[in-house]
Amino acid sequence: MTVLAFTLILFAGAYCAGLIGSLTGLGGGVVIIPLLSVxxxxxxxxxxxxxxxxxxxxxxxxxxxxxxxxxTNMRIGMFLEIATTVGAVVGALLATIAPTHFIAILFGCILIFSAMNSLRKKAVHVLKESSPLAQRLKLYGSYPTANGEVEYGTKNVAGGFVMMIVAGILSGLLGIGSGALKVIAMDNIMRIPFKVSTTTSNFMMGVTATASAVVYLQRGYIQPDICMPVVIGVLLGALTGARILIRSSPEKLKIFFAIVITLLALQMIYNGATGRI
Amino acid sequence: MANIKDKDLQYIIGNLLRWGVWTSLAIAFIGGVIYLSSHGLETVHHPKFVEQDHHMPGILQEVFQGISAGKGTAFMMLGVMLLFATPIMRVIFSLIGFILEKDRLYVVITLIVLMIIFVSVHGGLG
Structure with missing residues (x-):
């Protein structure tokens, strides 16, 4: 295969990954890894x-x-970024010593968990009163909805913080955004409204991923000729996905992709367990 | 008053993120075109991963030397590195915003995040 053909295939694959990642809410990173490696x-x-x-x-x-x-709540994001960046650096360092098949198996498991989680029904809740610690850290705010600005508070700051460290470690170890875990930390544990949780989680991913990416860069994980088509493809795919989501909420498509991703994850676990990765 | 500044900050940071991403990708794309026009028809070889031990100053030096030599890979790498710089710039802008708002607590929190990234840039403790 020529370099040109390989680059175009990478680009097309990355575009699909970005599209699926955006439609399912899983993120492009988590889809591109099995695609490239399997x-x-x-x-x-x-x-x-x-x-x-x-x-x-x-x-x-x-x-x-x-x-x-x-x-997006920039204060909540910034505070929790302490947890995710520390986790990310630890995760990136673990990645350099962890055996490859272990990473493949763990990745497959996280992927299945995220795919299942993306199908869960989301309850809408707004916490009125913040816990004392959340109040001291100014972890509250308001966000625009169809019925005007809605005020919200948060609680269980310590629990959310610990979960964010875990999310950061997985992000650094596996090269993913670990959006599913970030949303669990904010939505389920800290009781932040779903819309604020998802957008703030997304906001935090850039800094979290950069904290581990600079470690990876220095260890030679980042190959410009592979990154270029992948990054452009994933971003364009994600933009297409976002556009589709504005027009419709494709529930059946979501279930279909969750099944596809689960199969991909099982293949990855199998490859890891039989030492093919 | 504080609320107005928050809104300004949101606007600036939103634009910063958007411009950062598109500039980085444009540079990476140009690099890709240069790279493919000279290496596109060569046979692809899947290199086995080899762990390396580079340091940021060395990588930067290599990138800038490559750019002055017109190498496609160097431009692609510059795009990637600008992409890394985008969220870091976002944190720095937030820091300035919190300083202007005299929000001491969040100035400290932001400085902690910057420090962690700084440690990571410096070889990630290893």
């Missing part, structure tokens, strides 16, 4: 490096709109 025979380390770079691009690109609309 189908295209790219070493998992290079796949992780390219995925991490594309996480930074999609996070920053889509966060821009939400920040301007005032949905």
């Amino acid at each position: 189908f295209l025979g790219v070493d998992i380390q290079y796949a992780i490096g390219a995925a991490l770079v594309s996480v930074i691009a999609t996070s920053s690109g889509s966060a821009a709109a939400y920040v301007r609309e005032g949905i």
